[in-house]
Amino acid sequence: MLLIACPFCGPRDETEFRCGGESHIARPGPAETVSDERWGDYLFNRANPKGVHLERWLHGHGCGQWFNVARDTVSHRVLAVYRMGDPPPKDLTP
Amino acid sequence: MTGQRLESGGTIRRDRPIAFRFDGATFTGFEGDTLASALLASGVSVMGRSFRYHRPRGLWGAWTEEPAALVDLSVGGRYEPNARATLVPLEPELEATSVNRWPGLRFDLGAFVDVLHPLFPAGFYYKTFMKPGWATWEESVRARAGLGRVNGEAGAPTRTARTAHCDVLVIGGGPAGLAAARAAAGGEARVMLVDDRPAFGGSLPLDAATIDGHNAEAWAAAVAADLATRPMVTLLPRTTAIGYFDHDLVALAERRPDGRERLWRVRARRVVLATGAIERPLVFPDNDRPGIMAASAALGYVWRHGVLPGADIVVVTNNGGAYQAARALAAAGARIKAIVDTRATPGVVDAVAEVIPGSIVTRTQGRLGIHHVEVAPLGGGRARTLACDLVAVSGGWNPSVHLFSQSGGKLRWDEAIAAFVPDRSVQNEQSVGAARGVFDLAACLEDGHVAGLAAAAATGHAARDPGMPRAQEGAPYRIEPFWFVPGTRRRQWIDRLNDVTVADVRLAARENFASVEHLKRYTTLGMGTDQGKTSNVNGLAVLAAATGRAIPDVGTTTFRPPTTPTSFAAFTALRRCALHAPTRRLPAHHAHARLGAVFDEYGGWQRPACYPRAGEDRAAAIRREAAHPRRAVGLFDASSLGKVEVTGPDAARFLDLMIYNAIGNLAPGRVRYALMLNENGKVFDDGVVARLGPERFLLSPSSSHTAGVVAALEEWRQCEYLDMKVRVEDVTAAWGTVAVTGPRAHAVLDKLETDIVPGPHMSVAEGTVLGALGRIARVSYTGEAGFEISVPAGRADALWDHLLALGEDEGIAPFGLEALMILRMEKGYILIGIDTDGNTEPQDLGMTGPLRAKTVDFVGRRSLLRPDSRRTDRLELVGLAVEGAEPIPGGAHVLAPGGRGERSIGHVSSSAFSPSLGRPVALAMVEGGRARQTAGERVAVFSRGTRVMARIVAPAFVDPEGARLRD
Numbered sequence A: 001m002l003l004i005a006c007p008f009c010g011p012r013d014e015t016e017f018r019c020g021g022e023s024h025i026a027r028p029g030p031a032e033t034v035s036d037e038r039w040g041d042y043l044f045n046r047a048n049p050k051g052v053h054l055e056r057w058l059h060g061h062g063c064g065q066w067f068n069v070a071r072d073t074v075s076h077r078v079l080a081v082y083r084m085g086d087p088p089p090k091d092l093t094p
Numbered sequence B: 001m002t003g004q005r006l007e008s009g010g011t012i013r014r015d016r017p018i019a020f021r022f023d024g025a026t027f028t029g030f031e032g033d034t035l036a037s038a039l040l041a042s043g044v045s046v047m048g049r050s051f052r053y054h055r056p057r058g059l060w061g062a063w064t065e066e067p068a069a070l071v072d073l074s075v076g077g078r079y080e081p082n083a084r085a086t087l088v089p090l091e092p093e094l095e096a097t098s099v100n101r102w103p104g105l106r107f108d109l110g111a112f113v114d115v116l117h118p119l120f121p122a123g124f125y126y127k128t129f130m131k132p133g134w135a136t137w138e139e140s141v142r143a144r145a146g147l148g149r150v151n152g153e154a155g156a157p158t159r160t161a162r163t164a165h166c167d168v169l170v171i172g173g174g175p176a177g178l179a180a181a182r183a184a185a186g187g188e189a190r191v192m193l194v195d196d197r198p199a200f201g202g203s204l205p206l207d208a209a210t211i212d213g214h215n216a217e218a219w220a221a222a223v224a225a226d227l228a229t230r231p232m233v234t235l236l237p238r239t240t241a242i243g244y245f246d247h248d249l250v251a252l253a254e255r256r257p258d259g260r261e262r263l264w265r266v267r268a269r270r271v272v273l274a275t276g277a278i279e280r281p282l283v284f285p286d287n288d289r290p291g292i293m294a295a296s297a298a299l300g301y302v303w304r305h306g307v308l309p310g311a312d313i314v315v316v317t318n319n320g321g322a323y324q325a326a327r328a329l330a331a332a333g334a335r336i337k338a339i340v341d342t343r344a345t346p347g348v349v350d351a352v353a354e355v356i357p358g359s360i361v362t363r364t365q366g367r368l369g370i371h372h373v374e375v376a377p378l379g380g381g382r383a384r385t386l387a388c389d390l391v392a393v394s395g396g397w398n399p400s401v402h403l404f405s406q407s408g409g410k411l412r413w414d415e416a417i418a419a420f421v422p423d424r425s426v427q428n429e430q431s432v433g434a435a436r437g438v439f440d441l442a443a444c445l446e447d448g449h450v451a452g453l454a455a456a457a458a459t460g461h462a463a464r465d466p467g468m469p470r471a472q473e474g475a476p477y478r479i480e481p482f483w484f485v486p487g488t489r490r491r492q493w494i495d496r497l498n499d500v501t502v503a504d505v506r507l508a509a510r511e512n513f514a515s516v517e518h519l520k521r522y523t524t525l526g527m528g529t530d531q532g533k534t535s536n537v538n539g540l541a542v543l544a545a546a547t548g549r550a551i552p553d554v555g556t557t558t559f560r561p562p563t564t565p566t567s568f569a570a571f572t573a574l575r576r577c578a579l580h581a582p583t584r585r586l587p588a589h590h591a592h593a594r595l596g597a598v599f600d601e602y603g604g605w606q607r608p609a610c611y612p613r614a615g616e617d618r619a620a621a622i623r624r625e626a627a628h629p630r631r632a633v634g635l636f637d638a639s640s641l642g643k644v645e646v647t648g649p650d651a652a653r654f655l656d657l658m659i660y661n662a663i664g665n666l667a668p669g670r671v672r673y674a675l676m677l678n679e680n681g682k683v684f685d686d687g688v689v690a691r692l693g694p695e696r697f698l699l700s701p702s703s704s705h706t707a708g709v710v711a712a713l714e715e716w717r718q719c720e721y722l723d724m725k726v727r728v729e730d731v732t733a734a735w736g737t738v739a740v741t742g743p744r745a746h747a748v749l750d751k752l753e754t755d756i757v758p759g760p761h762m763s764v765a766e767g768t769v770l771g772a773l774g775r776i777a778r779v780s781y782t783g784e785a786g787f788e789i790s791v792p793a794g795r796a797d798a799l800w801d802h803l804l805a806l807g808e809d810e811g812i813a814p815f816g817l818e819a820l821m822i823l824r825m826e827k828g829y830i831l832i833g834i835d836t837d838g839n840t841e842p843q844d845l846g847m848t849g850p851l852r853a854k855t856v857d858f859v860g861r862r863s864l865l866r867p868d869s870r871r872t873d874r875l876e877l878v879g880l881a882v883e884g885a886e887p888i889p890g891g892a893h894v895l896a897p898g899g900r901g902e903r904s905i906g907h908v909s910s911s912a913f914s915p916s917l918g919r920p921v922a923l924a925m926v927e928g929g930r931a932r933q934t935a936g937e938r939v940a941v942f943s944r945g946t947r948v949m950a951r952i953v954a955p956a957f958v959d960p961e962g963a964r965l966r967d
């Protein structure tokens, strides 16, 4: 079970959180200009890397805030935690 | 095997005898005994039957490594199936029953299977029960399978689980663990020390050595006593670490003195794994008879419990460790008949008995005990027969690497000790002592001490070195691997509970189950209650030999938590019955109870299903309640309906993006029915949106869906529309809402003390109700004129009673949720999740306007532009005018009319008998439903072998024009 440092509350057990999957996915639009393929890619295709993964988490049983986590999918180490809207930190090494 | 109690020795209290029962007979043991040691002292040799062949099983082990001595246990008001006799502390009134035998343990009819064993090879199930299919066989196989019995009663109340944090967690209270905890606890670090035995010391009570000049056991007791006085130290005896998870979270199962288990979740900054090692069996012919025991277990029974497990003992070994056990057993009064050593030159000088080098046991005799063994040189030659009643076996030691492996660490095969040891570490843990293959006592103490100091220092706490504990260095541990006896036809057992033999493993290998994970599932090797602790490495070695590979190339199976069997009750803790999930009650719950309401759970809420009157059954009550609001006026508690406030300068813009229907053009004081979609264009929820002011909206999601709607709004607000000034708040629990609905609802409202002048249908106004804050919305889920009156939750009860009194002259009557379901169905109002599914889009419900009119990219918009959304054969909502008097069951199939074959073109989603119409009504989702409705198609509806005819009609059986709503 991961120990995640919520940027608002501090370190808490994974059971307090919900993982919302890959972060930094741009929503394409306006709708009329987006091809079916592009829309399908936005809806369903995810990176699923072995290594550094940027994902968004919700501290649902806590402050109720969404934020970003950079996590190594091999070691499950949390490499960085940063707010929604912020760019990912540079130099993320697993 | 004829065990006997010794005059002295052990930590039992000979002045405190305890009577107990086993398989109906009464025995006596002492405080400090386990059930196993007490039975052994009483001369009981057979304690169980194996799983597959029902072979008699005595004790192999003395602790968690015991694979077969299982009992069903009743003690202290508790019942526990499949308890291991070696782990059960003896208590007064304890009653144990052996398992997997009939009629009795000594004579078991199930043992006929053993005679037929050539018919039951490895993979027997997979080979035999494939035709015609497993389902055919399952019932009879299941009836014969299994060990202990559950008694069908709920277990005793369990203890709440605990969460703890510490700087250094030391797992294992043997020499290395005690030294580590002692070193780590010298400073300010918070230290936890856990051990699965009742007292700390691990193997020290079995060690004749001295530490810092003290007897080893006394040293352990002194260290534990000192640690117990320190405020920064938590000692948890009788506690097993059962799992190592991410980020150094360790799960512990504590067995409280009252026998109940308590689960701990401990987050540690550093973990010291001092989990020790487990003695391995030697694999030789007939090695499963009662009376064949681990040498360390035999020693343990002598030194811990004062029980000599046999009088005439043959020791069989491939390493030097067993010689110490032989010495101790001899000192306790046993006759050591011989030490059979597989090594050609054991190199031991001071053995207590004749050493037979380069030899192995090739046969054993005795049905319910052992009386002779045959010993022969490994290279062939004359065999000797030795009389004995106990064979003490040592095949070497396996470090307990389970937790290390679960932490993600990788293992390495160590040739010097012929065992797997920890190699590369991934988390903040360190293995010490026997757990990493260090067996010498002095070395274990040093290993633990150094690791304890380092762990405390790593957490940033200055340690105070208490000085390294010292012991004399012992003889070096020497082992020569010996895995099985080649070229014999006799059975050599690897897994003593699941009855897996060398021949089984070789057969599996021949059939190409060469992967260790396949081998495990095919033969059930290591799937018994000891989870492979005694059988794993021997099985791997046989598989390696059979497939011509080295043991490290074969690898190990995954070490899964829990490391020892743990009761479901421990995991459940208090989360059961009423505490499993919170019960949500309506604020006017007691008012309903006073009226005799029948409550049911709907979407997590306890809500009145109906209000039966004297002499009325449930069905009659529902019929009456569903008819009444169409004639007079009904009262309904709608408090569980969601209430979500969306406020702020950007609230309208935000909701236009979140909701399918247009919201921005809704005038303050007006209400609109709306759908919420997900990004795939599917209907996520429906409800009404009220605009209370220019920047204030109130959403009413479905009762059971409010949390989901709030979560979706928040995710979009926080992750996509960060720049918008908008706030979302779930205020459901703050308000009580009572609906007054029916043709005479106006008359009731006219009498209500309020400054609110209700507007037309689909409007809302705020003000005061009964002298306090209130709100009245003109909305309806019944198809009749309706008023929803909301007041602060604490006043709901009073409002309900007040409205009942006000409406007396109008014939007001309460109705429950079941009647509401009929009323909404008659009107064609859908229920999300019942009339819709995960593929329903707005146009399937007949709602297409917003997609054409709106220009913003609301959630789901792009998905609705796909060709799939324009298909004409999508499932669409229709009504079914059913012929006959009986309602169609929900879920019934609608069949395509005419043509060859009968294809299902949809299903009935809601169905009921309408008391106002006097006939059944139904809603259905049907392929191209609206076109069929226009054509007035007549279709067959099929359910469970019967068919009923129905005409496809518009989904509104009552007042399709809505005149009654606007009344």
Ligand SMILES: [Zn+2]
Pocket (backbone or CB within 6 Å): A006, A007, A008, A009, A010, A059, A062, A063, A064, A065
């Ligand atoms: Zn938080």
